[in-house]
Amino acid sequence: MIEGNAATYDLSEGLPVETAQSIQPGTSLLISGPPMAGTEDLVVDLLANGARRGEGTVVVTTGNSAPAAVAAVTDRVPEADPRRIVAVDARSGGGDTGGGSQTDAGATVYRADAPSDMTGIGVGITNGFDRLAETGVERGRLGLTSLSTMLAYSNREAVFKFCHALSSRLESVGYVGLFAIDAAAHDDQTLQVLKQAFDGVVELRERDGAREVRLGGVQPTPTDWVPLAE
Amino acid sequence: MSGTETPTVLVVEDEADLVEMYELWLAGEYDIRTALDGQTGLEALDAEVDVVILDRRMPGLSGDEVLKHIDAEGFDCRVAMVTAVEPDFDILEMGFDAYLPKPVGQEQLRTTVERLLERAAYDNRLQEYYALVEKQATLEATKRRVELANSEEYDRLTERIDHLQTEFGRIDSDEEFIATIQQIESHDRG
Structure with a gap:
């Protein structure tokens, strides 16, 4: 299954722990932390780091508009090729499903009907993978911001299964998945259950005004907490 | 379906020749039930059935109508719709699990049934x-x-x-x- 280091992903720019240097293709990570710890920012940072390396980017958004979600990546990496960026707009009332349109910047946008429209989100992601494959992209990162919104619209069981299925799909296409969740918005049991749909968990916390991060699940024991550069 | 039993496939198709052919192709691997129209198909359906091969265009109860009944009654079976044209995702939203464009080939039928069982x-x-x-x-x-x-x-x-x-x-x-x-x-x- 491991096909040499060249195939692995280096997430260590955004995630400064040693194990993040070589993440296997197809790995899905839950990015969990309280609201102020910047879980969604970290997801965008990790997507941007990939875009800088020429990897494909798929961003599924339940909060920001698609152009804003794309801009969050291109603001960090102005040299990123917009044709390698796809946004799936899963906001409520986001508009009609399907076909694919372009942002002014040249990224492709697909729409689902609402955060509860899992099939629509799945179709958008599928179209996104296909679109990126057409432009010659073989590696990429998918970010979803955020699972908390999806959990407000669908029950825990459905969201868990959706995450599991998406993880299984990512495994096949060899992308890395990054799924943000607001740890303060859900009870421990929900977090504990959802974790099991992923290969690992990135936890964020604030200590004395500084952000700290650790990575668990990829190795048997979690890494130590390390400071996160601002 | 429990792990050890032979899976059951129900073929609903109004052309007797096709029914016979499908039966032949799937024989040995599965328990096969057949029906020559939609109504008989529904009568042959129970909890034992794992996969339904359903012709879309039939006189009397059409494939779409049979599918509605299957959904309404909550049977836990997978449906492969046999259609004349290749559907897109929108048609997938109609609730069947796979489609088989006519004419259906042996290999295609067998892999579709296998795939539905795996799913x-x-x-x-x-x-x-x-x-x-x-x-x-x-x-x-x-x-x-x-x-x-x-x-x-x-x-x-x-x-x-x-x-x-x-x-x-x-x-x-x-x-x-x-x-x-x-x-x-x-x-x-x-």
Whole structure:
């Protein structure tokens, strides 16, 4: 299954722990932390780091508009090729499903009907993978911001299964998945259950005004907490 | 479907020649039931049936109408619709699990049935996995660490979860992925 280091992903720019240097293709990570710890920012940072390396980017958004979600990546990496960026707009009332349109910047946008429209989100992601494959992209990162919104619209069981299925799909296409969740918005049991749909968990916390991060699940024991550069 | 039994396939098709051919192609691997019209097809359907090969265009009850009944009655079977044209995703939203464009070839029929059975197995496994993970989380939430360490139930649960984890395959095609999510969503609504 491991096909040499060249195939692995280096997430260590955004995630400064040693194990993040070589993440296997197809790995899905839950990015969990309280609201102020910047879980969604970290997801965008990790997507941007990939875009800088020429990897494909798929961003599924339940909060920001698609152009804003794309801009969050291109603001960090102005040299990123917009044709390698796809946004799936899963906001409520986001508009009609399907076909694919372009942002002014040249990224492709697909729409689902609402955060509860899992099939629509799945179709958008599928179209996104296909679109990126057409432009010659073989590696990429998918970010979803955020699972908390999806959990407000669908029950825990459905969201868990959706995450599991998406993880299984990512495994096949060899992308890395990054799924943000607001740890303060859900009870421990929900977090504990959802974790099991992923290969690992990135936890964020604030200590004395500084952000700290650790990575668990990829190795048997979690890494130590390390400071996160601002 | 339980793991050891021979899966049951129901063929609903108004052309007797085709029914005979499908039966021949699938013989040996599956228990086969056949029906020459929609009404008889519904009568032949019960909890034993794992896969339905359903012709869309039939006199009397059409394939679409049969499918509506199957959904309404909540049968846990997979439906491959035999159609004249190749549907897109929108048509997938009509609730069947696979389509077979006419004329159906032997290899295509066999792989479709196999694929639908695999998908059903994935859905069942995911259901079991979720149930176990919920149970594990409940135990973790209600028992202290030392209690968990001494709990045989917790041990068995963790073992089973670890084992199931290794049994999940990747989802290798767009079609499988979308069908899996549709199943999850319809289960959520149901």
